[in-house]
Each structure stands twice: as structure tokens, then as C-alpha cells.
Amino acid sequence: MIPWKQLGRAALPDGELVLLQRGDEFVLRMRGVELMTSRSHRSEELLATLTCVDAPPKAHVLICGLGMGFTARAALDTLGPEAKLTIAELVPEVVAWNRGPLAHLAKRPLDDPRVTVRIEDAAAVIQGQRAMFDVIVLDVDNGPEAFTAPSNAALYSVRGLERAYVALRSGGRLGVWSVEDSPSFTGKLHRAGFTVEKHRVPSRPNTRVQHVVWIASRSASR
């Protein structure tokens, strides 16, 4: 078996994020827990497609968490030429890896002129914004109940979801990815004011493994 090779390491306040390669597979591991593998990205793509599908031509989309760029690529492929995509990524090394060894995986989304990268906590990018985004796509962790970074819990709390609601324009959508279902999270989205659809999506083609995507809409009249 081919051994894993460490390509990069980012020091985080309470741990580390490492980038590993084995053959043509890449993995991001946060504090020892797998955060993302290049072998499985269909659900990350569907997250963007389902959330951006009806976005207006000049939509402003916020992607929270760059990872390996699959969600960003799917959003770019779904949106029109006049859309704007802001990517909030906490770890500068992840952005550098997406311009380096990971760039080919999602066909270099960071080179698209519609993209602006903010190296910042997604919570800080959302906080205080009013009617700024048509779409917010949230995939900074393994889901609303599976945190590799405990500080990310705030983004998935009712308070965090209320902030996302206010940051969306009327009729806007929030898409959230999770490794597994969370009935209590559906309730939190409702409490924050959203109408909610939940989708079970394949993790990759020809598999029975499913992930969960919530599409939460802000009503067009509020």
C-alpha cells in the first residue's frame, strides 16, 4: 500500500490541520479527524448546486469554508457570468494549497474572476451584515453535531443562524452540509425564521453512503 505523505501543515489555536497525499488522493485532517477527502465530493458539489440553482443573475454568494474547492467550483458552474462569489476561509494555508497541490482537483476555482477570497472566520464575515448575500453556503465542519473545531458550534446555533438570516436578502437561501442527519438542527433553522427542505445526497457516484444538505430559505416578503 502507498504510504501517506504529508504535504503541508497549518498550526491552529488548539491543534493543527494537515494536508496528506497518497497516490492521487488528498486528505485534509483537522486535529487528527478527517475533514475532507478528494475521493468523495459529490455531496459537497450538490450542496452548492441545490443552494445556487435559482439565484439571480447578479447574485452575491458567500461560501463558508474552501476545503478542496469542490463546493466553490459547483457554485461557479451553476451561477451566471455576472455573479460574485466570496469565499471565507479561516486557514491561510488552505488557500495556498488550493493555489498549489490541490488546484487541479476542482479546476482552479480561485482563478475565476468572479471569486474574492477572505481569509477570515466565516462567523465574522456574516456577523453584522444585513441583506448582503443572495446565498450563503455553510460547510466549515463535519456538520451541526460533528465539530472538529468546537468554536464552529456558534455558526450552527440558533443565534448564528439568525445572523445568517439577517445577512441574506429577502428570498435568499442558506445551504448547510452535514455528514449525518440532525433533527434538532432542522428545528433550529425553523426557530431562526427559515423555511426548510432537507435532502439526502450521495457522498459520491455509485455509493449508498449519504450525507445531508439543508436548503433553508428566507421568505421573499420579510
Ligand SMILES: C[S@@+](CC[C@H](N)C(=O)[O-])C[C@H]1O[C@@H](n2cnc3c(N)ncnc32)[C@H](O)[C@@H]1O
Ligand atoms: C469540510 S472543509 C470544506 C469542504 C468544501 N466544501 C469542499 O468542497 O472542498 C471545511 C473548510 O472550512 C474551513 N473552516 C473551518 N472553520 C472555519 C470558519 N470558522 N470559517 C471559515 N472557514 C473555516 C476549513 O479550514 C476547511 O477548509
